[in-house]
Amino acid sequence: MGCLLGRDGTVEMVLVGDARSLYIPELPKGREARWRLRGLRLVHTHLHGEPLTQDDLMDLVFLRLDCVAAVQVDRQGGATWLHVAHLVPGAGEKTDRAWEILPPMLCSQQSVDFEELVRSLDEELERNRQLFSTSDGRDRALLIGVTDGSRERAEASLDEMAELARAAGIDVVGRVVQRVREINPKYLIGKGKLGEIMIQALRHGVDLLIFDRELNPSQVRALTDTTELRVIDRTQLILDIFAQRAKSREGKIQVEMAQLRYLMPRLNVRDDALSRLTGGIGARGPGETKLEIDRRRIKDRLAQLERELKAIRKNRQERRRRRNKNEIPVVSIVGYTNAGKSTLLNALTKSDVPVADQYFATLDPTSRRLRFPRDFEVIVTDTVGFIHDLPRELLDAFAATLEELHDADVLLHVVDISNPRFEEHIEAVRAILKKLNLHTKPELLVFNKMDLVSPEFGKTVADRYGGILISAIDRSTLSRLITALEERVEMVCFGENRISA
Incomplete structure (x- = not known):
């Protein structure tokens, strides 16, 4: 058996278990989870002479207890040895320890000053709060990747999610990657790793956990109930960015x-009862x-x-009908998010569409006219950027906007050649175009940000893919692109006769 004691020594709850374990019911929400311990200490008995168990230590972590104490009881029911552990919440600790277990002591000689112990822990947490709290109210988040495949790919995916978080105005304080043989259906990750996450959250004032996998409703609830932190997945993060940008x-x-x-x-x-809300007096059913x-x-x-x-x-x-009636060709710029599509639109058409070095800076489609040297015009449209595993909900909702792509005569596929995963980005964009039945459209591949890579590397990649190398921020690099685009549009829209003329 055991009990939960408040800081003034009051017995808040009496607990009963079996010979091996103790059942702790769901506790009321504690003080602010971001910075505080719960204000309760667990004191319970061990009947077989064992020290603190892994379950005891997990209770310490997941319930954010002030401390946990196990009293060994002999066959006559007398208290013998006392085992005590508390969390190690200090920021910047050189140890990865989540807790400290004090040396065993005889119950008759125990000298732990629990009031002083808790005071010192609170002081450490207060230092954390002063160190990490932000005046702008931004969320502080841990990024969590779980994979049963390559750890390298999981790390790269978290790199991208860190950029997404930055675009959403979230302060990322750390990341956790776990490679597992089998995904945990309840928590997605192992219980031990979740305990480590709890300690990191407590040490760094984290109030948000972002998972790089889509979570089902039961997983969100289990994680939220266990950690008492807000939990979102990658899809929700992208939706939040879109909501801010629209x-x-x-x-x-x-x-x-x-x-x-x-x-x-x-x-x-x-609510377990699923309370019924009637339609008022006289309502039937x-x-x-x-x-x-x-x-x-x-x-x-x-x-x-x-x-x-x-x-x-x-x-x-x-x-579009009026535009088609005037027979003005359409060039649509597509590409992975933050590849430089809007910057290229501005450079080609001498426009001033807002640009930013962050994911999904452009949501609303923009169209501008471009006149070629051979004295004909095209409409150039900029569209929302793509990303791998683009949430189905967004693809469905933006179907109306993406309809613009079906009117395109040529797709200008922009690639950030400075990104180490540019090849995967090309594949991701082409996969989405295929989903939209746009993969048969004529495509001109453009490798942007050549100023960020060596000339040799840029030329090798462009030659291998049959693409054109540019820097959208330097108009002097665009002449070859303009010529190639002009020829491609003429070929597609007017046939070979005009070109030969």
Whole structure:
């Protein structure tokens, strides 16, 4: 048996277990999880002379207890040895220890000053708070990668997720990668690794865990309940970036639709009774559960947004019809996010479309005119950047915007050649184009940011892929691209006669 004691020595809860283990029910939410211990210490008995067990230490971590103490009991029921452990919350510790186990002591001679021990732990946590708290209110996050494949790929994926987090305005304080033989269906990661994450979160004031895998509803709930921290996955992170970036009414509608479609299968009701909400006095039938009401409201909202989007789509189709009537060729710039598409649009058309060195800086499509030396014009459109494993909800919601690509005569595929994973980016973009049935469109491959790699490397890559090497921030490098694009558009739209002329 055991008990949970408050800091003033009050018995807050009496616990009963069997000969080997103790059952601890779900505790009320503690003080601010980001910086604080729970304010409770666990004192319990061990009947077989064993010291603190792994379960004891996991309870210490997951419940953020002030300390855990095990009292060894002899056959006559007398207390013999006392074993005590507490967390090691100090930031910048040179040890990876999550806890410290004090030397065993006789119960009759125990000299631990629990009040002083807890005070010193609180002081360390307060130093953490002063060291890491931010005045701008930004979230502090740990990135978590779990893989049953290559650790190198998992690390690279977290590199990309760190850029996504930066684009979302999140302060990334660390990362954890675990390679497993089999994915844990409940927590995604092992319980021991989750304990390490809890300690890192406590030491560094983390309030957000971001997983580089899509989490199902039960995993989110299990992780949230266990850590008492906010938990999101990669899809939610991308959705949040899109919500921040969307400026036009169309963009905002599409993002909201994506968020609602993501939320729909994840609706959960925590009340065991699933309380019924009736329709008022005289209403017939059993009424609707809160879950049913939430789902119906989401469906109604999606239907309303779909109607608005159809009206916007109709206007766009009319603009496209007029454009097609004038027989103006269309060149659409596509590519991985942050490859430099908007910068290239500005360089080609002498425009001033906003650009930023971050993921998904451009959401709303932009069109500008470009006049070639041979005295004909094209419409150049910039579209939202792609990313590997682009969430299905976003692909569906942005289908209306991506319809613009179907009108393109030529796709200008921009690649950031300075990115070590540029080859994977090419494959990811082409995979998405195939999903959109755009893979048969004429493509001109453009390797951007040549100023960030050696001339030899740039030339080798461009030759291997049959692409063109440029730096979008240096217009003097664009002449070969403009010539090649002009010839490709003439070939596709006007045939060989015009070229020979």
